[in-house]
Amino acid sequence: MNTLRIVLKKVSPEQMFMASVLLVNGGNYIYNLILGRLLGPESFADAALLITLLLVLSFVGMTFQLATAKFAVVFSGSEWMNFRNLIYRYAIIFGMVTGGLVVFFSKEMQLFFKTQTPYMFVVFGFGIPLYFLMSVNRGSFQGNLEFKNLSGTYQTEMWSRLIITLALLLFIPMEPAFIVAIGISLSFLFGLIPSNFKGLSFSKPIILQPQSSKRVSQFIILTACYEFTQIIINNSDVLLVKHYFDEMDAGLYASLALIGRVVYFVAWMFVMLLLPAVVQKQKDGDPTAPILFKYVGYVGLLSVSIVAVCYLFPELIITLMFGDAYVSVAGLLWQYALATSLFAISNIFAYYFLSLDHYIPVILSGVLGLSQIFLIVLFHENLFNVVQMQIISMAILLVVQLIYFMKKRNSL
Structure with missing residues (x-):
């Protein structure tokens, strides 16, 4: 036990994060392999579509995450807190609009992608606002070099998705793609663990300095x-x-x-x-x-x-x-x-x-x-x-x- 503690003390936070990412990637691969083997090629096509939409969502969420990470380094004090409140507000609004559009056009998406049910898109859409909240939370950890907490959010998201989806597939007789959508959406909620919402306020007006505001807008547009x-x-x-x-x-x-x-x-x-x-x-x-x-x-x-x-x-x-x-x-x-x-x-x-x-x-x-x-x-x-x-x-x-x-x- 003492030897293990000594070894862990010598491992840098960056190395711990890299090991965590490898574990998350391994878990995600296990998740995909289980789906592929349980469902077979034809049913797996719908599940893989949801996984692809999750990747699409991750790229959009990365705009919020990278912006938060960058300005966590650049800003400090009250300017950082103002920016942090602002980016969370943007994430919530954008997430609700995007999720609402996915729900509204669920039947059209079913026709275009030739899926078995439109309700897989409905469930997925309801989870989208949580994903963008999770992205800002991760960006804050990333910019402040809190790699332990950053690793934790990836771990809770991945393991919850794997366990929930597998349990539902084995014990609940429902359309597989619908079950996969439930597992994905619920994993966003678990991905908010750990979180740091201390000091957030969505009621008071938020003002950035003109130069800072311009810099933030340019970076967000460029990243998007x-x-x-x-x-x-x-x-x-x-x-x-x-x-x-x-x-x-x-x-x-x-x-x-x-x-x-x-x-x-x-x-x-x-x-x-x-x-x-x-x-x-x-x-x-x-x-x-x-x-x-x-x-x-x-x-x-x-x-x-x-x-x-x-x-x-x-x-x-x-x-x-x-x-x-x-x-x-x-x-x-x-x-x-x-x-x-x-x-x-x-x-x-x-x-x-x-x-x-x-x-x-x-x-x-x-x-x-x-x-x-x-x-x-x-x-x-x-x-x-x-x-x-x-x-x-x-x-x-x-x-x-x-x-x-x-x-x-x-x-x-």
């Missing part, structure tokens, strides 16, 4: 635009496959996407550490490029390893994770992992520039994100075409980000 490109790049393929292909192919592709995206999910922990570190270095007048090199190196090494494993053992990976019913897409696994790896590396560059208030990378990502949709719409004869279009788009995106960095490197 970039997160929109993230939604396009990271989720448009699954949504388009769900629309263009039958239930079987959509379910097979969903399993492929969930395995191939592992490098992207792991890369997120580096983004969480990157932003506050870069902002602090910029605030102190120190060079920021060395931080970028460190995290690009980590993600690059991770990417090469995962692509190699997917290339060498595709059928074994598919069979172990989802079962024999999904093995027909094994040949595409390493290619999908390659596309995701290219995106993950370019994403490190993009968030680095975003933390420094550079606008051009956001525009570039948006253009290439739209080009990915355009290419898939034009070339979707089979799943192979869909994956190839993503490799082309993401390779171009990474090259463009590298060129932009080379031009700006002397000032970083």
Whole structure:
């Protein structure tokens, strides 16, 4: 016991957070694997759609989280408290509007995505305001380097979703997609543990200094635009496959996407550490490029390893994770992992520039994100075409980000 305590004392908060993220990613994969095996490819297609919508929601929520994290570093005292009250107010309003729209258009979403029931979208919509509250809460922990509490919110969200969904699937005879929606929405409530709402007030007027207000508005708009490109790049393929292909192919592709995206999910922990570190270095007048090199190196090494494993053992990976019913897409696994790896590396560059208030990378990502949709719409004869279009788009995106960095490197 004493040895364990000594070891834990030597582990930095950042390392503890990285370990926590790996555990959360592992739990999320177990969650996806359980759904895939219990439901089979056709029923899994609807469940995977909800998981994709959860990813879309996470990108939107990241606007609130990153803004809160950045200005937790920049602001202090009463200015920080005013900003904190304001961002929580924005999150609640935006969450209620977004959730209301999802509920209102639930039947139209059922028709477009060819799902079994519209009520899965209704339940999902009711949980959306909680997600944005959770995002601001996490941003506060992230910016203040409270990695223990930040890790806790991810753990409570993940484990509650896994346990609630599995319990309902095993013991309640309802539409599987509806059950998955319940598990996702309830997990947002548990994701608010731990929280720090001390000092919040939603009744009194909130005023930021004009210069601060302008800076906050610019960053939120810039981040929102970039997160929109993230939604396009990271989720448009699954949504388009769900629309263009039958239930079987959509379910097979969903399993492929969930395995191939592992490098992207792991890369997120580096983004969480990157932003506050870069902002602090910029605030102190120190060079920021060395931080970028460190995290690009980590993600690059991770990417090469995962692509190699997917290339060498595709059928074994598919069979172990989802079962024999999904093995027909094994040949595409390493290619999908390659596309995701290219995106993950370019994403490190993009968030680095975003933390420094550079606008051009956001525009570039948006253009290439739209080009990915355009290419898939034009070339979707089979799943192979869909994956190839993503490799082309993401390779171009990474090259463009590298060129932009080379031009700006002397000032970083």
